[in-house]
Amino acid sequence: MESQSQQTSLDKVEAALNEFWNTYSKQLPIKGRHTEVTIKPRVFIGDELNPQIIQKIIEVYLLKMSIKHILSGKVVITDSNLQIKNDEGKVIVEISNAALIKKIVNQVTVQLGRHLAEKKLVAPRPNQIYCLGDIQGALVEYLKQSEKCDSKNLVRDATVLLLKDKQLTR
Amino acid sequence: MIKSGENAYPLRTPFNVPRDHSSPTHSIPAKLSVLIEMVKTLLSEKGLLRGRTFAFVNSFGKEVSAGDEQLFAELLPNGKNSSLAEIELAATIIFGLHQELKNGTLSPDRTNAIRFDPKIMQRKWGRACHEEAVAAKPLKNAFTPNRQAPDSIPYLPSGYGAAPVVAVGNFTNTPNGIEYKDSWKVLDELGPELGIPRGIIAGARREQILLSEG
Numbered sequence: 001m002e003s004q005s006q007q008t009s010l011d012k013v014e015a016a017l018n019e020f021w022n023t024y025s026k027q028l029p030i031k032g033r034h035t036e037v038t039i040k041p042r043v044f045i046g047d048e049l050n051p052q053i054i055q056k057i058i059e060v061y062l063l064k065m066s067i068k069h070i071l072s073g074k075v076v077i078t079d080s081n082l083q084i085k086n087d088e089g090k091v092i093v094e095i096s097n098a099a100l101i102k103k104i105v106n107q108v109t110v111q112l113g114r115h116l117a118e119k120k121l122v123a124p125r126p127n128q129i130y131c132l133g134d135i136q137g138a139l140v141e142y143l144k145q146s147e148k149c150d151s152k153n154l155v156r157d158a159t160v161l162l163l164k165d166k167q168l169t170r
Numbered sequence: 171m172i173k174s175g176e177n178a179y180p181l182r183t184p185f186n187v188p189r190d191h192s193s194p195t196h197s198i199p200a201k202l203s204v205l206i207e208m209v210k211t212l213l214s215e216k217g218l219l220r221g222r223t224f225a226f227v228n229s230f231g232k233e234v235s236a237g238d239e240q241l242f243a244e245l246l247p248n249g250k251n252s253s254l255a256e257i258e259l260a261a262t263i264i265f266g267l268h269q270e271l272k273n274g275t276l277s278p279d280r281t282n283a284i285r286f287d288p289k290i291m292q293r294k295w296g297r298a299c300h301e302e303a304v305a306a307k308p309l310k311n312a313f314t315p316n317r318q319a320p321d322s323i324p325y326l327p328s329g330y331g332a333a334p335v336v337a338v339g340n341f342t343n344t345p346n347g348i349e350y351k352d353s354w355k356v357l358d359e360l361g362p363e364l365g366i367p368r369g370i371i372a373g374a375r376r377e378q379i380l381l382s383e384g
Binding site: 008009010012013016017020044047048049051054055057058060061064084086092093094095096097098100 | 347348349350351352353354355356357359360361363364365366367370371372373374376377378381382
């Protein structure tokens, strides 16, 4: 067995990604006659990381993101896609998967609702779940205020949410 | 003499392999890693994998990653002590797949998926394989058409340093509408927020560059 000190960084990354996969993938084991098998993707394919693992990292990252990611512009929702940017503002991931975008937009709506509730712009709900209808008025009011401060991402993202809502009601 | 009804076939034909009906996957997963090995080798030889990934889908619709060879050891815990029935079933499927790929009757479809039905394989190739499995003794020689014992079938160790499972080319997007240019950059940017230390990612990146430069 390889000791901890003998492990290279690649080994450590591989172990960490295997652990990550075990935690977040919901793959059930295949039950064989004599054994149970859990299918795991290989971490490295040539010089690159397995797309399956990268995809899972992106999904988990988006599902764990907070309103800060939106406010800081790390995650940007546009009408056609969703982008993840690095600290320098360079796009590193673009997502066009409609189902995933819808999920994230819903998540952002809830987070915006909580944000507005904290600022007492909407009545707080006991379950802290908000839909766009609940926060639309407050959001418009907030947009007017936030144009004076530097929450440009919120303005843009909230506008996208409003546009999406208009498209839905058309 | 072959009787009719339940005992129409000799006991050891692949048709009489005991089946566990409670699990639709039966004991087939134990052979998938072997199949993947063969598919990789054969398709690489045919040059079909150049610049693309492929999915391996069994008749139950279960997609199997191309990188599962490390499961081999787990999948055959009995190794050479596997029952003849298991060996026959494996040999049947492997032999059939080998022949199908060789003949060109089985190759990746438009979605780069290779679909196979173990039952059809077994039915189609069972007789030939049965003959091989029974004729070949000792037991280890019955395992695969190329007569390798289960624990001597070469499989790639996981991780870097091994030959790539598939040639992935310069893909920038996954089939699920997620696009990126550099997988390492994605890991570098997003990994730390998910609990993977930035230091080991940077170290691994350096090691990987050194390895690729030889």
